[in-house]
């Protein structure tokens with residue numbers, strides 16, 4: 679079980695009740711949610727926290743709350759994903775940060791710790807990541823952490839039928855590739 683990870687600058691941890699208002703503010707920011715179909719209401723944001731915490735209980739990992747100097751910066755972590763890739767169910771690494779936390783390498787630092795946890799503690803054999811085609815900041819994180827482009831897995835999101843960002847590009851890293859580049 680990986681409830682907590684400490685990196686050079688960050689604490690990745692499970693969610694507390696105190697995180698809910700700050701996370702709701704992040705999810706209500708239209709700039710943060712620019713590459714998603716909509717912002718989230720406070721109720722939707724709270725339900726998201728509940729689902730994340732259920733995932734931690736079930737899987738032993740999840741989308742960690744990222745804390746910088748005692749302040750909630752957003753999330754980065756691993757989540758189980760079903761029904762999106764032609765290769766089957768998988769684990770995705772993902773990130774969402776408050777605007778004040780951009781431009782400091784926080785997503786990169788947290789995502790590298792998440793990959794290490796996934797491969798070395800959780801024994802995952804492959805970790806994926808995807809984003810809508812035009813989300814260059816997110817794709818840049820994928821490239822910085824060493825994920826490899828898997829164009830054959832690109833997909834149209836089944837739940838986002840009439841949305842401009844439906845097409846998604848896919849990256850991944852296999853455990854043997856991680857071992858070569860990050861050991």
Ligand SMILES: CC(C)(COP(=O)(O)OP(=O)(O)OC[C@H]1O[C@@H](n2cnc3c(N)ncnc32)[C@H](O)[C@@H]1OP(=O)(O)O)[C@@H](O)C(=O)NCCC(=O)NCCS
Pocket residue numbers: 709710711713772773774775776779780781782783784785786787808809810813815816818819822
């Ligand atoms: C995706 C997202 C997390 C990327 O944030 P980011 O700040 O660009 O990424 P990082 O935290 O890795 O920081 C990298 C930036 O910090 C700079 N930086 C400063 N110190 C750094 C360090 N120690 N290490 C790496 N980068 C550093 C980099 O140069 C880069 O800036 P640049 O883009 O101007 O070149 C952010 O844009 C976001 O939250 N977006 C909204 C949610 C979203 O779309 N999520 C993804 C959905 S798939």
